[in-house]
Each structure stands twice: as structure tokens, then as C-alpha cells.
Amino acid sequence: MSKKMLYLTGLLLVFFLFFIYGCGSKSPEGEKSLLDEDWSQILKEARGTTVNFYMWGGNESINKWVDTFVADRMEKYYGVKVNRVPMDADQFINKLLGEKQAGRQKGSIDLLWINGENFRTTRQADLLWGPFADKLPNFQKYVDKNAPDIANDFGYPVNGYEVPWGRAQFVFAYDSRKVKNPPRSAAELMQWVKEHPGRFTYPELPDFTGSVFVRQLMYELCGGYKAFPTVQKVDKDALDRKLAALWNYCNEMKPYLWRSGKTYPSTIAALHQLFADGEVDFTMTYNPAEISCMIKNGLLSDTVRTFVWDRGTIGNTHFLAIPFNAPNKAGAMVLANFLLSPEAQLSKYDPKNWGDMLALDVSKLEPEYIAQMKKVDRGVATLPEEELQSHRLPEISSAYIPVIEDLWKKNVLTK
Secondary structure: OOHHHHHHHHHHHHHHHHHHHHHHOOOHHHHHHHOOOOHHHHHHHHOOOEEEEEEOOOOHHHHHHHHHHHHHHHHHHHOOEEEEEEOOHHHHHHHHHHHHHOOOOOOOOOEEEEOOHHHHHHHHOOOEOOOOHHHOHHHHHHOOOOOHHHHEEOOEEOOOOOEEEEEEEOEEEEEOOOOOOOOOOHHHHHHHHHHOOOOOOOOOOOOHHHHHHHHHHHHHHOOOHHHOOOOOOOOHHHHHHHOHHHHHHHHHHHHHOHHHHOOOOOOHHHHHHHHHOOOOOEEEEOOOOHHHHHHHOOOOOOOEEEEOOOOOEEEEEEEEEOEOOOOOHHHHHHHHHHHOOHHHHHHHHOOOOOOOEOOOOHHHOOHHHHHHHHHOOOOOOOOOHHHHHHOEEOOOOOOHHHHHHHHHHHHHHOO
8 A cells, every 4th residue: 555545544534533523422612512502502402312311210100200291291392202210329329430430421321310418429529510500491480599408409509510300398197097196296206106016117227218207306306407507527426426315215216116126117118018008007208299199099098197297397309410421411401401391390299190399489480380280189198388388397418417327327226
């Protein structure tokens, strides 16, 4: 081969590689420019793509709603396919950490369902892309971005790297035929448990609901949420001493729990099953409409009701985020924007679908949406929005959560 042919072959190879690179990936500068584009251009870029949506997959009603309502409308409205991928948060965080360490700029996750300590971990490890929240029209139009539980995720500033998807609040559930006066404080619960040995338990930590139940006790016994200021790092020994009243309470209750406290339900689903089977008299949930949904689906008696404690119960917000190496950021933004639309939020609000509380500021909704919201039957076991709001307590900083869970194992589980 002549020198001239070698030169032309090399030139063609360089051109070919440049062409492949240009078509197959976006440079970091290209991704930044996505945030500078008009929404109409982002919609155009998203059309014809698939969004890989990684989320907890432990609730069949939620899965079905995403696979049907959300997926159908995304394809119909925007020409975007939604591929739901069930995966726990710790697994996708480990996946992203591995890709970050390997320098992998193009991953496989486009959108994440995330909140709490998982958000703090991803932000501290620089695993998220953004800030993108202000680019979403529905975020701008319908969300109160200055609300404390929107601006902060478990005390950690959101700064536009997440958009809210829904709200949650901790409630207890009981069968009104069996329990006439359910306990509405930590002190009343202790008395009830001692009078009814074996009829109460809670999920083993770090189950999400078991963890919030223990924090609920902590609020009542250790000075409330104001006693736990926002921090980025926790002194474990100091916190252990501060929570002495909580550990004493849990250990005093332990012999009167289901199976004498020698074992705990491993998940909230296991506790729900014990309650449905009549083995215990209470269950608990972070979704105030979940019990109504279970009644409608024939899983629980229609005499089951929910309640909150007199001094309130813990509430928080769950969010959506885009990884640093998401291959389809435009599609992820379009999906996140749709999930913030009044249409999607009101569908999600219906207990037949999910029953999740609205992430939107109701005062910003148009009258027709407010009328639709009022028509939604939240179910016989769901407390009125006003009662939930008036008993809603904020979450503490996410830095506390894993430390409290470790201390519970040391001070309660293994004792």
C-alpha cells in the first residue's frame, strides 16, 4: 500500500471514529447545553427514545400504575417508552458508585426514585446530574419549591438535583371491631402492649417503616425533632447516650411483643400479612391511603381504620433524580415532568392506583383539577388531608438514620 493510500485510510478512520462518537454520545459540554435548550427542543430530543426508570419494585399496585398509566401516556403524548427496572436504592447506588470509579460516562439508568440518606449519599459522591428541576415546566408551575420538605430531603438541600414525586406520612392501622381505643402516644402504646402481650410488633430495622416507627418513638421520648438539628456527620457515642430513653423503652416493650420480641417481621409486607391473618392487632405504613387500597383489593376487612398520634407523626417527600451518566437525560426530564403533571399526580392520588399524597401545591392548581381532586374517593380508612397536615412532623437529617438503625441493632435486637 502506498504512503498516499495509508494517509487516506488513516484520514477515513479518524473521520469514522469522529462520526461514531458524535452520533453515539454527548460530551459533557453537550449535556450542559441540554440545560440551556428550550423545552420544545428537549421534547424533540426525547421523542423515539426509551427511559430506563429504576425504582423500588415491592408494591404491585405502584408497578402496575407505572407500567400501564404512565407508560401508555408517555408513548401517546411524547413518543417515549418507559422501561421500569425494579431495584432497591442501595443496589443502584452501588452500581453508580462502581461506574463513577470506572470512569464510565454512559451508564444504563436514566431516572431514579430516591430520597433520604440515599440522596445524600449520591450527592456527596457526585453521582447526580443537574441542577435540572427549574427546566421542568410542571415544576415551575405547580410546585412550591420553597416548602421545607421540597427544598430539603431529610435535611439535605435539594438544590435542583431532585424534583418531588409524592409525599408520605406515617400512620398506624387497626381493626375497629377488635380495638376500641387505639393508643395515641408512646406511653399509651406501652400500656396497651403490656395489657395485650403478643399482639403488637414492628418491622426489623433497617426496614423503612420499622425505622420510621423507631424515630416516631424517639420524637416522643427524646425531645422531638427539634432536639436533632441538621448535621452532616453524627457523633455515634453522643447520640447513643442521647437516645438512652428510647433504648430503655424498646427493651421494656420487647418481652410483650409478638413472639416475645425474639424475632421481628423482616419487612413491612410481613407485618401487613401478620395483621391480615389476625396474629397482631396493629400494622403501620408511610402511605396514609395504603390501608384503604388494601381494603378495596379485599386484603383487609372494611372495619380497619388508620390513626395518628396526638402529638403528630413523621412525614417526608420522595423524589426523582437523574444520574450523572444517564444516557437519555432528555427522556428522563420529559418523564419527570409528566410525573409532576396534575393528570399524573391526581391518578397517583387515587387509592385504586396508588393513593400517594400530592407533590404539588394545591393552591397552584387550576379549578378543574381541584374539582377532580375532591372527587377522588380516598377510601374509608384514609384520614382527611386536614388531619394529616395538622399532625405532620418533619424528618430529621438523613445523617442520623443509619446511625440510629445501627444503634437499635446493638441496643435492642441483640440484647
